[in-house]
Amino acid sequence: MALNIERASVEALAPDAAAMNAAQKLARPGPWRALGHSAAAIWGECQGSAIYQTRVARNDWAAKCSCPSRKFPCKHALGLLLLAAASPEGFPEASEPAWVGEWLNDRSATQARKAARAKTADKAVDPVAQAARAQKRHANITAGIDQLDAWMHDLVRHGLARVQSESPSFWDAQARRMVDAQAPGLASRIRQLGAMMFGGDAWASHVLDGLGELALITHAYRRIDALEPALAADVRRLVGVTLDQSEVRAHGDLVEDDWHVLTDRVEEDERMQTQRAWLRGRKSGRSALVLQFAMPGASFEQLLIAGSVVPARLAFWPSAAPQRALVAERLGEPVPSVAPPAGVDVAGALDGHAEFVARLPWVGRSLLVLQDVVPVREEPELLADASGLALPLRGSPHDVLFALSGGHPITVAGEWNGRTLSPYSAWADGGITRLEVP
Amino acid sequence: MNELERIAILGTVQVGLGDASSELTHTPVDGLIAQLRAGPETPEPERLLLLHAGAHAALRRAAALPVKRAAPADVAPSDTLRPSGLRLNGMLAALLDWNEHELLAEALQRMARAGMRLAPMLLPSALEQRLPARRALLRPLLGARGLWLAKQRAAWAWALAAEAADALPADLEQRWSEQSAADRRALLLQLRERDPARARELIAAHIAGENAEQRLAWLEVMAHHLGPEDEPLLAGLRSDRSAGVRVAAARLQWRLPDSALARRVQARAAALVQYEPGRRGLLRTLTGAQAVGRFQVQLPPERYDPDWANDGVVEVIPRQGIGQRQWLLLQLVSVMPPDRWPDAPEQVLAAAQTHEHAGVLLDGLTSAAVRFESRAWFAPLWDCWRQWGTASWLTDNALAQLTRRLEPDAITARAGVMLQDEKARAMLIHVPSPWPLALGREFVAHMPRLPAHGSLFGVAARAIALESLPAELPGPSTSDDVQARSYARALDQFQSIVSLRRDIAQETV
Numbered sequence: 001m002a003l004n005i006e007r008a009s010v011e012a013l014a015p016d017a018a019a020m021n022a023a024q025k026l027a028r029p030g031p032w033r034a035l036g037h038s039a040a041a042i043w044g045e046c047q048g049s050a051i052y053q054t055r056v057a058r059n060d061w062a063a064k065c066s067c068p069s070r071k072f073p074c075k076h077a078l079g080l081l082l083l084a085a086a087s088p089e090g091f092p093e094a095s096e097p098a099w100v101g102e103w104l105n106d107r108s109a110t111q112a113r114k115a116a117r118a119k120t121a122d123k124a125v126d127p128v129a130q131a132a133r134a135q136k137r138h139a140n141i142t143a144g145i146d147q148l149d150a151w152m153h154d155l156v157r158h159g160l161a162r163v164q165s166e167s168p169s170f171w172d173a174q175a176r177r178m179v180d181a182q183a184p185g186l187a188s189r190i191r192q193l194g195a196m197m198f199g200g201d202a203w204a205s206h207v208l209d210g211l212g213e214l215a216l217i218t219h220a221y222r223r224i225d226a227l228e229p230a231l232a233a234d235v236r237r238l239v240g241v242t243l244d245q246s247e248v249r250a251h252g253d254l255v256e257d258d259w260h261v262l263t264d265r266v267e268e269d270e271r272m273q274t275q276r277a278w279l280r281g282r283k284s285g286r287s288a289l290v291l292q293f294a295m296p297g298a299s300f301e302q303l304l305i306a307g308s309v310v311p312a313r314l315a316f317w318p319s320a321a322p323q324r325a326l327v328a329e330r331l332g333e334p335v336p337s338v339a340p341p342a343g344v345d346v347a348g349a350l351d352g353h354a355e356f357v358a359r360l361p362w363v364g365r366s367l368l369v370l371q372d373v374v375p376v377r378e379e380p381e382l383l384a385d386a387s388g389l390a391l392p393l394r395g396s397p398h399d400v401l402f403a404l405s406g407g408h409p410i411t412v413a414g415e416w417n418g419r420t421l422s423p424y425s426a427w428a429d430g431g432i433t434r435l436e437v438p
Numbered sequence: 439m440n441e442l443e444r445i446a447i448l449g450t451v452q453v454g455l456g457d458a459s460s461e462l463t464h465t466p467v468d469g470l471i472a473q474l475r476a477g478p479e480t481p482e483p484e485r486l487l488l489l490h491a492g493a494h495a496a497l498r499r500a501a502a503l504p505v506k507r508a509a510p511a512d513v514a515p516s517d518t519l520r521p522s523g524l525r526l527n528g529m530l531a532a533l534l535d536w537n538e539h540e541l542l543a544e545a546l547q548r549m550a551r552a553g554m555r556l557a558p559m560l561l562p563s564a565l566e567q568r569l570p571a572r573r574a575l576l577r578p579l580l581g582a583r584g585l586w587l588a589k590q591r592a593a594w595a596w597a598l599a600a601e602a603a604d605a606l607p608a609d610l611e612q613r614w615s616e617q618s619a620a621d622r623r624a625l626l627l628q629l630r631e632r633d634p635a636r637a638r639e640l641i642a643a644h645i646a647g648e649n650a651e652q653r654l655a656w657l658e659v660m661a662h663h664l665g666p667e668d669e670p671l672l673a674g675l676r677s678d679r680s681a682g683v684r685v686a687a688a689r690l691q692w693r694l695p696d697s698a699l700a701r702r703v704q705a706r707a708a709a710l711v712q713y714e715p716g717r718r719g720l721l722r723t724l725t726g727a728q729a730v731g732r733f734q735v736q737l738p739p740e741r742y743d744p745d746w747a748n749d750g751v752v753e754v755i756p757r758q759g760i761g762q763r764q765w766l767l768l769q770l771v772s773v774m775p776p777d778r779w780p781d782a783p784e785q786v787l788a789a790a791q792t793h794e795h796a797g798v799l800l801d802g803l804t805s806a807a808v809r810f811e812s813r814a815w816f817a818p819l820w821d822c823w824r825q826w827g828t829a830s831w832l833t834d835n836a837l838a839q840l841t842r843r844l845e846p847d848a849i850t851a852r853a854g855v856m857l858q859d860e861k862a863r864a865m866l867i868h869v870p871s872p873w874p875l876a877l878g879r880e881f882v883a884h885m886p887r888l889p890a891h892g893s894l895f896g897v898a899a900r901a902i903a904l905e906s907l908p909a910e911l912p913g914p915s916t917s918d919d920v921q922a923r924s925y926a927r928a929l930d931q932f933q934s935i936v937s938l939r940r941d942i943a944q945e946t947v
Contacts, residue, residue, distance in 0.1 A: 007524065007525060007528065008524065011528065021532075024934070024937075024938070025933070025934040025937070027937070028933075028937045030933060030937075086525075086941075149485070152484070152488055153482060153484035153485060153488075154484075156445075156446050156449065156450060156484050156487050156488060157449055157450050157451055157484050158449045158451060159446070159447055159448045159449025159451075159452065160446050160447045160449075161447050161448065161449075162449075204439075204443055204446065204447050205439070205443055208442065208443055208446045208491045208495075209491060209492075209494075209495035211446075211488055211491060211492075212488050212489065212490070212491030212492030212493070212494065212495050213492045213495055213496075214488075214492070215485065215488035215489050215491070215492050216489065216492035216493065216496070219489060346504045347504065350502060350504060353499075353500065353502075354500040354501060356500075357496055357499050357500035358500060361492075361493075361496035361500075362496070363499075373509075374509035374510065376507055376509065376510055377510075377590060378507070382505055382507055384505075384507045384508060384509040384510075385509070386509065388506055388507065388508045388509075389504040389505070389506060389507070390504060390505040390506070390507040391504055391505070392505065399561075399562035399587075400558075400559055400562055402587060402590065403558040403559065403561040403562055403583065403584075403587050404558045404559060406513065406514030406558065406583045406586060406587075407509075407510060407512055407513035407514050407586070408513060408514070409509070417499075418498065418499030418500070418502050419499075419502060428558070429521070429558065431524070433559050
């Protein structure tokens with residue numbers, strides 16, 4: 001099976017710029033020997049201060065190297081992949097050496113053990129105990145939302161102007177009560193309300209919106225048994241009763257398709273990296289948001305690069321407006337695709353979002369793919385379609401977007417939050433470009 | 439602020455929701471809440487307010503109105519230049535951020551030669567560059583898209599300037615009087631390259647007001663594009679109040695073969711130094727052996743004639759190891775254009791090498807070859823000095839001067855020799871960049887095995903990697919002979935630079 005590795009895919013794997021810079025120096029034949037590839041792996045031995053054996057699995061690009069680096073993937077794995085991208089002819093097809101085959105076998109065995117453990121865990125669950133726990137939690141949450149409603153009523157009874165002078169501990173205390181009530185989703189929303197107090201002149205509008213959304217959640221939770229199952233699942237999730245990934249794999253809506261990765265944005269803070277990758281099924285037309293989390297410096301479990309098509313089976317979280325999904329199983333190697341996805345004009349995009357909100361009123365952001373739009377220099381900057389309608393962009397300046405367009409219509413994919421569009425990918429001149437939102 | 443917000447801020451204790459209060463938002467949500475109020479279980483006013491707010495927030499999120507705005511009519515013209523590809527874009531994005539000015543400059547120059555332009559995604563970063571040198575390199579690569587984009591920000595207007603960074607300023611005379619000595623010299627040099635006559639006029643008009651150091655510096659500028667038209671100015675400067683200026687002016691006149699001074703000095707030299715071409719007798723004809731010429735040399739008088747100073751022949755000996763008469767002889771040999779010796783360079787040099795004053799003759803012939811830019815003499819002289827038994831400053835200085843002037847073919851022919859020993863390797867830093875491919879290959883092949891104490895590591899290796907080696911060369915393979923950590927790192931850096939330059943070269947074909 002011929003090697004067809006895109007440099008951009010390797011760059012996306014790098015834990016940081018320093019690793020990529022170091023890998024660049026190894027992306028040449030000089031330090032390498034015993035290079036080869038098979039259907040399952042790519043490998044080579046790198047001469048550094050010692051000889052390091054480096055191998056990469058082709059199905060998910062997991063890598064293992066005998067070097068002492070604590071970065072994953074290490075510079076040797078990245079350098080090996082860069083070299084394979086630039087000079088695939090230097091990697092003859094061959095039988096895997098023992099040190100590669102043993103690693104692949106170990107991986108397969110580990111994955112089989114994990115799957116078996118998941119099944120065993122399911123079987124090991126005592127349904128009676130589980131139901132009792134669920135009942136107790138429901139009671140705690142119900143008590144919690146009773147208290148929350150009373151607290152919110154008190155706020156608007158006496159007026160939000162009074163809480164303007166409250167310290168953050170005022171909101172933290174209420175959030176902790178929700179945590180105690182086993183409703184972390186509500187706790188998170190309350191903390192966000194506290195931050196809105198510093199939101200400038202529009203603080204009251206934002207806080208009232210937030211309180212109103214909380215009231216809708218508590219109102220819905222009290223009637224959860226009367227809701228349709230999908231909406232009930234959403235309400236539970238909003239409160240903080242989440243399904244773990246094994247449950248989603250086992251019981252979620254499974255959709256097999258060739259998934260076009262439209263965006264692959266990564267957000268970072270000192271504790272965590274979060275990737276929000278929007279995918280769209282080429283056959284089903286379904287959109288999916290894959291959220292991945294990793295420690296700083298580590299790579300994500302799934303390699304999702306904007307501009308690639310990944311044959312996979314996705315499992316969707318149950319929802320009245322299914323968005324979030326995970327990759328249940330990869331069905332092939334990712335293939336680069338520079339063709340732009342089909343999009344809609346501004347009116348069509350807003351209609352789609354409206355339909356989304358109608359199904360799930362609390363939806364924060366949804367995917368927009370706008371076709372044939374042109375950026376407009378105003379304050380705020382806009383994306384205008386051929387019909388004379390435009391949407392405002394979040395942040396400024398979007399100089400790369402203007403450069404890519406040159407005043408000509410292009411395709412842009414991003415997230416719409418009901419007020420502004422955050423553009424994450426653009427297709428122009430036969431290629432795709434990832435965008436940074438300033 | 440709508441009524442809902444007003445009530446929430448003030449509080450329902452102060453401002454009741456009122457009867458029905460159906461038009462708090464003037465949206466369909468008002469009707470929904472009215473239904474809720476009319477239901478069997480009327481919620482508390484606070485609850486109604488909050489549900490009203492929540493539903494209104496959802497409605498606003500769902501029902502955002504687009505802005506009415508037509509797409510702008512200003513469209514970038516089509517580009518004719520080829521855009522940089524994905525791989526090169528990655529390298530350029532990094533180089534634009536790094537301080538690797540040399541690598542960036544090489545990449546941009548290669549792109550310009552290849553008729554390429556920057557890919558659109560790189561244009562904002564390029565337009566944000568502040569250094570004039572970078573801007574000058576980037577301007578030709580902006581393409582129609584870049585120039586279109588540059589009009590959108592005042593800070594990018596530099597890209598639209600009609601005047602290139604290296605163009606002569608229109609107000610040159612005005613600037614002349616305001617600039618520093620170094621800047622004026624630079625301006626003169628720039629002007630001399632483009633308009634030698636104008637530069638000469640400027641020098642003539644202002645040189646008298648400069649100090650001796652500046653006058654000498656301006657004479658160095660005159661050396662570029664020297665011609666018979668410069669003779670009157672040079673002749674005038676031979677009366678300069680500075681001895682150094684007088685000598686420099688005279689020596690420039692030596693380079694004008696039809697000048698009275700040149701003829702006089704050459705006649706003086708010819709009286710003391712004669713060359714008799716070799717005769718090719720029957721034996722030599724039959725054997726194919728070269729005829730050997732002979733130098734006849736008469737040392738100048740012991741006593742220095744002060745009039746000679748006016749002709750540029752100085753008395754003071756600049757270095758040790760040479761006597762007064764030999765020093766004068768050397769200068770006189772150096773005034774003779776080498777092309778006037780009636781034999782091929784190899785034969786003249788063979789004759790010089792066997793003379794009792796061989797060192798002086800070779801030194802003088804080298805100075806003459808450099809002075810008169812006698813290209814046919816550079817390689818033979820280089821070979822001569824290379825074989826010269828005496829290791830000295832004189833040898834090294836001559837070799838350095840000659841190495842800088844060797845033609846690429848001559849360097850290629852000597853590529854193996856240049857790596858043979860420390861003396862030859864020391865000359866590598868004088869080889870003009872870029873090196874011919876043959877020399878580059880020899881160097882790359884030898885480098886991992888060079889001695890650790892050699893001068894080619896550290897700064898020299900980096901400079902060679904950045905500027906001298908042909909970019910198309912593959913990087914050197916790692917050798918097990920590279921043991922010492924001190925230069926393993928230098929080698930690693932060398933290899934990285936070579937590899938990156940090769941990648942850039944591949945992407946800018």
